[in-house]
Amino acid sequence: MNDSSTSSVLIMTAVEAERQAVLRGLNGDDRFDVVIAGVGAPSAAARTAAAIAARPEAYRCVISAGIGGGFAGRAALGEIVIADTIIAADLGAETPDGFASVDELGFGSSRIEAAPALSQRWAAALQAAGLPARYGPVLTVNTATGTAATAEALAARYPGAAAEAMEGYGAAVAAQAQQIPALEIRTISNAVGPRDRAAWRIPEALQQLQAAVSILPEVL
Numbered sequence: 001m002n003d004s005s006t007s008s009v010l011i012m013t014a015v016e017a018e019r020q021a022v023l024r025g026l027n028g029d030d031r032f033d034v035v036i037a038g039v040g041a042p043s044a045a046a047r048t049a050a051a052i053a054a055r056p057e058a059y060r061c062v063i064s065a066g067i068g069g070g071f072a073g074r075a076a077l078g079e080i081v082i083a084d085t086i087i088a089a090d091l092g093a094e095t096p097d098g099f100a101s102v103d104e105l106g107f108g109s110s111r112i113e114a115a116p117a118l119s120q121r122w123a124a125a126l127q128a129a130g131l132p133a134r135y136g137p138v139l140t141v142n143t144a145t146g147t148a149a150t151a152e153a154l155a156a157r158y159p160g161a162a163a164e165a166m167e168g169y170g171a172a173v174a175a176q177a178q179q180i181p182a183l184e185i186r187t188i189s190n191a192v193g194p195r196d197r198a199a200w201r202i203p204e205a206l207q208q209l210q211a212a213v214s215i216l217p218e219v220l
C-alpha cells in the first residue's frame with residue numbers, strides 16, 4: 001500500500017475482543033481503521049456505511065473480520081477461512097417446496113463476490129506462512145446454527161460452504177454501495193451444528209485472527 005489518503009483499509013469486527021485481536025495483529029499500522037460492527041448483518045451494514053461516510057474516498061477495501069463456525073469437512077476448529085463469496089444464507093422466503101432465496105424471488109442478490117485478487121493473495125500468503133487457511137464461501141446467518149438439521153440444510157443449499165458468521169453480508173452490502181471491494185475472514189471457534197457453547201475455542205480463534213491479520217500489510 002502507499003501512504004495516500006485513498007489507500008486505507010476498513011476492518012469491521014462484531015465485538016471488542018475481535019477488534020483487539022485485529023489491532024494486535026496490525027501492530028500499530030495506522031493505514032487500517034478497525035471499527036465495531038455490532039452483532040448481526042443489519043448492525044454491520046449500518047455501522048459500515050457510517051464508517052465509510054465518515055471518511056469519504058478513504059477506503060480501498062472493507063474487511064469483515066472475526067470468529068465463526070466451521071462446516072464439517074470444510075473448516076475445522078482453529079482454521080482460517082478467507083471468503084471467496086459472501087452469502088446471505090437465510091435471506092429469502094419459505095415456500096411449500098423449501099427455501100427460496102431473494103435471487104429466486106427476483107429481489108436482488110444474496111451473494112457478493114469477495115475481492116478475488118486480494119482474497120486469493122491473502123489465502124495463499126497464509127498458507128505460505130504455514131497457517132491452516134481455506135478459501136471458500138462464508139455464509140451470513142441471522143440465527144447462529146444450533147442443530148445438525150440446520151447445518152445439513154445449509155450445507156446442502158450452499159455446497160462448499162466453509163464457514164458461517166453473522167455480519168459479513170451486511171458489511172459487504174455497505175461497501176458495495178460505495179463501489180468498495182469487500183473481503184471476509186473467519187477464524188473457526190466452533191463447529192456449525194448442535195449448540196455446545198462449552199466446546200467453543202474462542203481464545204484460540206482470536207489468536208488465529210491476530211496471526212492472519214498480521215500478514216495483511218504484506219498482502220495489500
Ligand SMILES: O=C(O)c1cccc(C(=O)CC[C@H]2O[C@@H](n3cnc4c(=O)[nH]cnc43)[C@H](O)[C@@H]2O)c1
Nearest residue numbers: 014015017018039067068069144145164165166167
Ligand atoms: O465470549 C467471548 O469472549 C467472545 C469473544 C469474541 C467473540 C465472541 C462472540 O460471541 C462473537 C459473536 C460473533 O461470532 C460469530 N460466530 C461465531 N460462531 C458462529 C456460528 O457458529 N454461527 C454464527 N456466527 C458465529 C458471529 O459473527 C457473531 O457475531 C465472544
